[in-house]
Amino acid sequence: MTSFRAFTPADLNRFAKCNLDPLTETYDIGFYLQYYAKWPSLFQVAVDDKGNILGYIMGKTESSPDYFKRSEHYLPWHAHITALTVAPEARRLGIGKILTEKLEAGAEAADTWFIDLFVRKSNEKAIKFYESMGYSVYRVVKDYYGDNVSDPTANGEDAYDMRKPTKRDKTLKHIRDDGRNHEVQPEDVF
Amino acid sequence: MQLDHAFHEQQWSIAANLARQRHKSTKDEYYKAVEIAARSRGDNATERTIGRDAVQAMVDDNVIVKDVDALDLYEFAVDGTSMDYAKTIGVLRVRLAKALPKDQNIGARCLEACMWHSDWENAQEIAVSLNKNFPGDRKLLFQNILTTFLVATAEATHGMKKNLFPNLVKAQVDRAFNLRPPTGKELTPPDQIVSTENEIKLWIQIRQKFGSAQENLKLLSLPTWGPLYFLEQGFTDAFLLSIRLLAFNHQWEAVFQVVNAVFDKVIEAGQGKSSTAETGDDRDRIGESSAHSGLPDNSSKSDPGIFSDAIRDQYMNMSREWSLWMSAITAIKNLPNGQEALKMFHRKIKTVVRILIDNNRMNPVFQQNYNRLKLDIVFTRATISARASHSEPGDNNKIQRLIQLSQEHIKDSNCFTMLKGYLELLNKEEIADFAGALKTEPAEETKAAHLFDTLLLVSLKLRNSPDCAPCLKSITKDALHAFFQGIQDRDVSLRVANVTEDPLSNLAVLGSICLVKLAGAGRKDGQYVNGSPLYRANVHLFLQAVVWLDFYLKKIPKNDALRLLLVKLYLMMGCVTRALEVWNLFDVKNTLLECLGTVCLDRLASISPTHFMMGPSYLRSFADPFIRHFETAIQKRYPDTVIKTLQNSSYAELPYVIELAQNQSRNTVAVIAVIEKRRGIRLKSGRNETVIEDEPLIGLYYPLIPRLLKKPRLIELVLGALSPNYELQDFTDYNPLPHWAGPQSTPIQELAACGPLPTNRRCHLSILAERFLDLICFVQPKDFKPSQITQLLQSDWQATASSCQLLYRHLDLLNYGEDSEKNDLTGPETWYFRVVTELAKLVKLIYETILPTSSTKAAREGIVAVIRRSLTIIEYQLQDSLATSPGTPAKMDTLHGVTALHGIGMLRETTLVVRCTVQHITATLDRLKVIDKARGTTEAAWLLPETKRLSAAAAAADWLD
C-alpha cells in the first residue's frame, strides 16, 4: 500500500528505493533540510507499509531577486518543483500525479502565479508526465545541464522550463503557446 | 579601513595592534573585542587562551557586553576552545538581550546565536524577554513557546524547569489559540486570531508530549477546533497529526467518529451529483453513528450539497488516504462493538469509493490500496470474530480474497511484495490451502503470468519451510528450472526487460539465497572460529549462487536487491574489487551513504586495507566521504537548519531536525567510518597515527551535537569525546536487500555478511581500543624539554594511570558484562578486544604499582599473571587463524586464503597493539631510570623478560601474516 504525508527528516534514511535510480540525483543533506525548514508543506512523500519512501516532491515558493526586476526574464511570485521522483517499482500508479497535486495545492494557497520546473529535453517520460498534468514548455534553456545523458560527447543538455498557471493567472499571461521557440541562456534563468 | 583589512586578511598581530590603538583613543569596547579576537587567533601560542580568559572573567564578574558586534567577536575569539556555550557566551547573550530589551534586532541575533549552539535554555530566556517586550508579535510568542517546549523536552533539563515547563508550555500554547479561559490580558481579540498550520502542528506536538488523553480529547472537541476544522482549513497535515494524537491517546471511539464524519461528508457531496439506493441507506446510518459520538462534529454546519468546492475537495481527497483507513481499522479492532463498526465502515467505504470513481479521483494507487483494504477488512473480521470466539463459519474467506488479489495484480511487478505481508499472517495450514488453490486456478495464458505463479509458489515454499537441506534443495531446483525456462524463451526475456522487479531476477535471487543457505555460509559457529563467513561452508554451492546472480546482472542490470546481494556475497568471499565494481554501479553518495553505507563499509579495512590508503593514485580513502558527510551534517547543516526553521516559523519541524542530528550523532556508521579508516591506514603502514591533542577531551563527554564551542573533526569527536554510555544505533536501511525468507529464518543482511551487524557494544569496544592505542602511542614532541622533569613525569604517570583505569573498566564491562552474550562479534574481533582489555589492565597496573614506589611481590605477580593471560589469548587467536576450513576442498586453498582475510586482518591488529604496548612499557621504564636509576634498573630486570614474551608472540603471529 501507499500513503501520502508530509516529509520528515527521518525519511532521508529510507529513500534508497527512489534514489538508487540513476535518474534521481542524491544531494547533500543540507539541501533537503533547507527545503524542509523553509517550505515544509511543499515537501511531500509517498510511503509504503515498511516505511520506504516510494516517491517524493520537493519545492519552494519565490520570485526573482529584486536586482532582476527590470530584466525581461524576471519571474514573479511562483512555486518551483525542485525534485520529483517515484521509485521505479511504483511508477504509473498515479503517485507522481498526487504528489504534484499536493504541491500545486500549496502553490494555490500561497497565491502564486504559476508553478514551474526544469526538465531534461531527453527525459521524455517526465515531459509526457508534466504535459498530462497541464504543464507546457515556457522556454528552452540552452545547455542548462552540465552533462548529457543520451550523448556523453555533447557539452551539455538543454532544459525545458515548463509551467502551469494557477487560478490567480486568469488571463494566462505567464504562459506561452510557442514556448519551444523561446531560447534563453543559463545565465538568464534565476 | 586598515583594521578591517588586516582582520579579514587574518593578519592577526597587525590587527591586534591597530585595534589596541583604536581602543585607547576611542574607549570603544568594540575595539577591545577586536583586539582580543585577533590575539586569540594569532600564532603566539601563549595568547590563544586570551579570549577564553576574557570571556570567563566577564561571566564571573557579571559584566554585560552591550555591543552585539563585540559579543560576536568574543564568540569568534573562543571558537575552537572547549568551553560550554551555555555557561559562557550563552550567558552573555542573555545579559545583552535583557539589557537592551527594546532592540528587537539585537534580541533576534542573540536568540539565533544560542539556537545555533543548541543552547535552548538561554535561547528560551531571550525569547521570553522578546515576547514580553513586543507582546503583539505572534512570531515572537511562538518563539517563546517553541523554546520553552525545547527546554521542557531536553534530556539535559533538570530541576525546576523539568517540573514546571511542561505545564507552562501547555498553558502558553493553548492560550495562543484561545483554547483556555481568557486571562484578561489578551492583546488580540479571540475571534481575530489567525493561526497557521505550523502553529497548530506545534500545538499538537506539545499536546502529544504533555497533555493527558482526557484533556486532549476535550480540546479537540471544541467548536472551531479539532480534526475536521483543520481539514476544512486545508491543513491536511494537522488533520492527520490530530488523528494520530487521538490514536496515541487510545481514543478509539473518537478516531472512528472522525473517519465516519469524513466519509459522511463525501457521501453527502456525492448525493449532490447522483443519488443511489446505498447512499440513501447510509444517510440513515449517519444519525446512528453520531448518536454515540465521543467527539462532537466540529465540521462546518452547512446543508448537504452546498458546502464550498474547496471544502468538498478536502474531504474527497482525504477520504482516499490509506492512513485514514488504517486509523479506522485500528480503532475498530479496539472498539467493544468492533463487528458492528467494521460493518458500517465497510458499507460506507464502498459508497465512498464509488463516488471517488465517479469523480475521477480513484487513481490506480488508491485502487491498489482499496484492494488491499478489502483484504484487511477480511482479516480484521477474522481477528475480531476469533476474539469473540463465535466465529461464523464461512465468514473467513481470507484465502479466497488473497487468490483474488493475486489475480488482480499478477502482472504488477510488486505483486509478490504486496501479498507477502498478508501471507505472513497466515498459519501453515492456510498457506498450504493458498498454495493449493493457486496451483489449481487456471493460469492465464501468458508465460509471464505463469512465471509469477511459479515465483509465488517457490517463494511460498521458502517462506514456509524450515531451512532443511532437502527443502532448500527442492526450492533451488524449482527456481532454477523456472529461471532457465524463462531465460530460454525470447518472448519472456523481452518482456521482463521492461519491468523493474522482473520474475526472472527474483527467481535468481531466491535460488541464490537457498544456495547460500545450503552452503552453510554465515553459520554462527563457523564465524566464531576464524572470522571467515565461509568457514565450514560448501564453497561450491556458494560459488554457484554468485555465478547465478552475476550472470543475470550482466544480462539485465536493473534489480537493486540482486545487485546489493551480490555485493555482499563478493565481500564474503574476499573479492573486494568485484564487490566494489558492482557497488559503484549505484553511485552511492551524500545522504545515501548514511542509509546504505554499512552494507559495504563494515569490516572492509580488515579485508582490504588498501582501500583506506591515500596516495598519488587514491586521493581519498573509502571512508572519507562518510566522514565528511557526518562532519558537515552534524556541525554545519544541523545548526544552519535550526536557524532556518526559526526564521521561517517552521516550529513543528524543529524538533524533528534536532532528532535527526541526535540520531546522526549516535549512528554506528559514523563510528565505523572513523574506525575503518584508522585500521585501514595502520594495517597497511604498520603504524598508528595518533590524534591526541594538547587538550584531550577524555572525561568531558558530550553528544556529538555542537553544544560545545569546539568544533573538532569527527575523528576527534568520536575518539575523544563520545561517552561509552552514549547508546549507538544501527540506522542502516536494510530494506533494499532482498526480503524473501520467512519470519523464522535469518534475514539476508545477517546471512550474507562478513560477521554480525554493527552494535552499540562492538562500536564502543572499537572506540575504546583506538583510545588505548592513542594513549600508548603518544610520544612527547622531541623539543619538549621541561625543567622540572620529576614532577612532570609523576603527574604524567598519574594522568595515564587514571585514563587506563577508566579504559580498562569500560573495556572489561563491555567484554564480559551483560551484553557479552550477544554474539555480535566475529571470533577474531573477540580475541582482539580481549587482548586489548588485558593490555589496558597491564599498563594500568604498571602505572599504579611499580612507577610510584618499588613494586611488591604481589604487584609483580599480578602483572605477570596479566601477561600470561594475554599470551594465552593471542595463542588462541593464532590457532584459529591457522585452522583450515573443513569446507574448503584442498584445491581451493587460495579461496580459503581470501575468505580468511578478516581473521588475518584482526590478527595484525592484535600484533600491532601488543608491539605498541611493549614499546610503551620499555620507554616508560627508561624514563623511570632518568629520575631513579637504581629503581628503574631493578624493575626493568624482572619486567622486560616478561614483556619480551609478548613481543615474541606478536612476532610469531606477524610471521604468519
Ligand SMILES: CC(C)(COP(=O)(O)OP(=O)(O)OC[C@H]1O[C@@H](n2cnc3c(N)ncnc32)[C@H](O)[C@@H]1OP(=O)(O)O)[C@@H](O)C(=O)NCCC(=O)NCCS
Ligand atoms: C516522471 C515521474 C515522476 C512520473 O511519476 P509516476 O508516478 O509514474 O506518474 P503517474 O503515474 O502519476 O502518471 C500520470 C500521468 O503522466 C503520464 N506519464 C507518466 N509516466 C509516463 C511515461 N513513462 N510515458 C508516458 N506518459 C507518462 C501519463 O499520462 C500518466 O497517466 P496514465 O498512467 O493514466 O496514463 C517518474 O517517471 C519518475 O520518477 N521519473 C524519474 C525521475 C524524473 O525524471 N523526475 C522528473 C525530473 S524533473
